[in-house]
Amino acid sequence: MSKAYEIARERYAALGIDTEKVLDQLQNFHLSMHCWQADDVAGFESAGDLTGGIQATGNYPGKARNVEELRSDILKAKSLIPGTHRLNLHEIYGEFGGKKVDRDQVGPEHFEGWMQWSREHNTPLDFNSTSFSHPKSGNLSLSNPDKGIRDFWIEHTKRCRDIADAMGKNQGDPCIMNVWVHDGCKDLSVNHYMYRSLLKDSLDQIFAEKKTWMKDCIEGKVFGIGLESFTVGSHDFYTAYAAANGKIPTIDTGHYHPTESPADKVSALLQFVPELMLHVSRPVRWDSDHVTIMDDPTLELFAEIVRAGALDRVHYGLDYFDGAINRIGAYVIGSRAAQKCMLRALLEPTATISKYEIEGRTAEVLTYLEEAKAMPWGAVYDEFCERNGVPVGEAYLKEIADYEKNVTLKR
Numbered sequence: 170m171s172k173a174y175e176i177a178r179e180r181y182a183a184l185g186i187d188t189e190k191v192l193d194q195l196q197n198f199h200l201s202m203h204c205w206q207a208d209d210v211a212g213f214e215s216a217g218d219l220t221g222g223i224q225a226t227g228n229y230p231g232k233a234r235n236v237e238e239l240r241s242d243i244l245k246a247k248s249l250i251p252g253t254h255r256l257n258l259h260e261i262y263g264e265f266g267g268k269k270v271d272r273d274q275v276g277p278e279h280f281e282g283w284m285q286w287s288r289e290h291n292t293p294l295d296f297n298s299t300s301f302s303h304p305k306s307g308n309l310s311l312s313n314p315d316k317g318i319r320d321f322w323i324e325h326t327k328r329c330r331d332i333a334d335a336m337g338k339n340q341g342d343p344c345i346m347n348v349w350v351h352d353g354c355k356d357l358s359v360n361h362y363m364y365r366s367l368l369k370d371s372l373d374q375i376f377a378e379k380k381t382w383m384k385d386c387i388e389g390k391v392f393g394i395g396l397e398s399f400t401v402g403s404h405d406f407y408t409a410y411a412a413a414n415g416k417i418p419t420i421d422t423g424h425y426h427p428t429e430s431p432a433d434k435v436s437a438l439l440q441f442v443p444e445l446m447l448h449v450s451r452p453v454r455w456d457s458d459h460v461t462i463m464d465d466p467t468l469e470l471f472a473e474i475v476r477a478g479a480l481d482r483v484h485y486g487l488d489y490f491d492g493a494i495n496r497i498g499a500y501v502i503g504s505r506a507a508q509k510c511m512l513r514a515l516l517e518p519t520a521t522i523s524k525y526e527i528e529g530r531t532a533e534v535l536t537y538l539e540e541a542k543a544m545p546w547g548a549v550y551d552e553f554c555e556r557n558g559v560p561v562g563e564a565y566l567k568e569i570a571d572y573e574k575n576v577t578l579k580r
Contacts, residue, residue, distance in 0.1 A: 174552040177545035184518040188549050191515045194480070195553055198511050201255040201295045201345065201486035204262055206499055207242045208233040209492040212261025212299070214270075221301030221310075222351030222393025226457075227493025231577025236264055238580065240286060245572050246500035247292070249565040251508065251557035256292050257347075257486050258283060260299040260329055272303060273324040277335035284339040294336045295345040295486065296383075298329040300352075311371040312352045312364040312401045319371060322350070326375045330383060337382025345446060345484050347419055348375075349388035353396030364401045372410065386446040386484075387411055388419035390456070391426060412441040421448035421488060422466065423456035432469040436477050445479070448488035449507055458489040461503035467510045475514040485511075497569050497577070512553070513546050 178188045205212075209225040209232055219225060233239040239262070247254060260272065263279035270279060277284075280294075287294050300310040300322055307313070310322040326348060333346035352368065376385060389404040404425070411418040418438055422431045438445060449467060451459040461467060474483050487507065491499050518537055525533040554561045560568065 171552075173545070173548040177548040177552075180545060181516060181549075184544075185521065186516055186518060188516070191512070191549065192553055192556070194515050195508065195512055196252055196557075198252065198480075198485065198508065199254050199293075200250075200252075200504055200507060201257040201484065202243065202246070202500065202504065203257045203487050203489075204239060204243065205259060205490050206487075206503075207239050207496050210259070210302075210490050212259060212302075213263065213265065214261045214302075219302050221303070221306035222353065222396045223301045224394050225490045225492050227491060229492055229494055229496065231573065231580050232492065232496060234580060236262070236282070241576065242497060243500075244290065245568075245576075246497050246504070247290075249497075249501045249559055249568060250504045251554045251559045253291060254504070255295055256287070257295040257297065259297045260325075260332070261302070272299065273321050273328065275325070275328050275332070277332050280332055280336065284336060287336070287340055293340045293342050293344070295347075295484075296329060296333040296336060297347045297349070298326045300325070300350045306351070308354060308396060309352045309364070309401070310350045311375075312350070312368040314363070314367065319367065323371050323374050326371075327378075330375065330378070330380055330385070333383035334380040335382075344383045345386060345417075345486075346383050347386040347388055347446060347448075347486075348372075349390070349419070349421075350402055351390075351393045351396060352401040353393055354399040355395055356398050358399045361399060361401075364399075365406055368401050368406070369410065376414065376416070384417055384444070386417040386419045388421055388424070388446075388448070390421070390424040408438065411438075415443060417444045417446050417484075418442055419446040419448055420470075421450070421456075422470065423448075423450045423452035423458060423488070425452075427452070427454060430466070430469065432466065432473045435470070435473040435479065435483075439477060439479055439482060444482045444484065446484045446486060448486050449503075450487070450489035458491060460489050460491050460494065460499045461487060461506045463506045463509050463513075467506065468513060471507075471510040471514040472517060475511075475517065476519055495569060495573060495577075497572060498566075501565055501569065508553075509546075509550055512550055513541075516544065516546050516549065517541050 264282045313319045333344040337344035387407045389407040522537045551561045
């Protein structure tokens with residue numbers, strides 16, 4: 170393996186690329202792992218089945234049933250993924266002590282255990298408000314014409330910002346908090362303007378108080394399950410809101426039309442907003458949240474970030490919840506795939522290709538782009554795994570199988 174890396178290092182050096190510098194950059198590439206892959210977005214509220222434009226599919230045995238099992242699964246997955254990473258929590262994953270705590274009453278005290286765990290395991294936390302799977306979810310939350318329901322969700326989201334701020338202060342690093350609401354209509358609607366006016370007003374109230382230790386993200390979508398005809402928080406709505414209010418738009422790779430490129434949003438949005446948040450998953454025909462793999466859309470997404478010189482302006486989260494496969498395997502496969510996409514982007518001889526493009530030498534551009542695909546980037550990733558003390562290649566499968574046999578199948 171060392172010999173393979175040395176050969177790769179020499180080949181990349183011939184292209185003007187220092188693989189040691191790239192390995193340092195990859196070490197500083199921190200994914201925000203999503204807690205909801207471990208339990209199919211159930212959470213710990215016992216609020217019932219998923220509702221509100223969201224769905225998890227599959228019934229693979231052994232999903233986490235409580236916070237202890239969830240943390241155990243996450244730590245196991247982290248032990249098989251090179252580098253250091255963050256954890257992204259939804260509000261429904263608080264520790265409520267067996268009591269009914271409604272979402273407009275939640276506070277930082279319900280996440281003290283997570284904050285202690287964060288310090289102990291060097292895992293900074295990110296956060297999300299949760300508007301789905303609740304008796305007051307319905308089809309509309311922050312855009313509901315019923316003021317009582319709307320105020321309930323406004324208060325919930327304000328309290329989530331308080332929690333995120335406490336998390337950021339606890340870890341000495343801003344907590345990235347994402348707001349996604351499923352709001353929309355199953356069938357035809359004539360009240361688009363009204364719903365969007367209400368959503369804007371709700372967001373204005375939510376964001377009125379400045380916070381020191383958290384950053385606000387807002388996430389759009391094409392449609393939700395049961396909400397196919399109209400989405401209040403469309404991409405146009407949130408792009409405009411983010412640009413006007415200095416907020417961070419979230420690019421969820423499953424939330425666009427199948428032929429639309431999320432990668433192309435990077436260079437466009439960064440002209441007008443301070444930062445971007447990514448939710449990386451794999452849509453198969455729709456927002457199906459399959460496990461991330463090293464496919465062309467994901468490769469292009471990370472390439473565009475590197476080409477834009479925006480490594481320090483993008484936050485990298487995963488967002489899939491595939492209950493059809495081993496959930497630890499899902500974490501490891503998806504996380505490593507995202508790292509490989511970033512690695513290949515960092516190893517691209519972008520400066521050389523850019524020079525040829527400006528000179529109008531298209532044949533040279535295509536040649537370098539094509540040859541980059543066949544360069545020995547895999548040896549560089551193997552070296553990265555080796556230096557981080559995690560299994561190389563498919564060797565992690567044995568550990569996953571052992572964990573399944575000894576832990577998850579006994580649940």
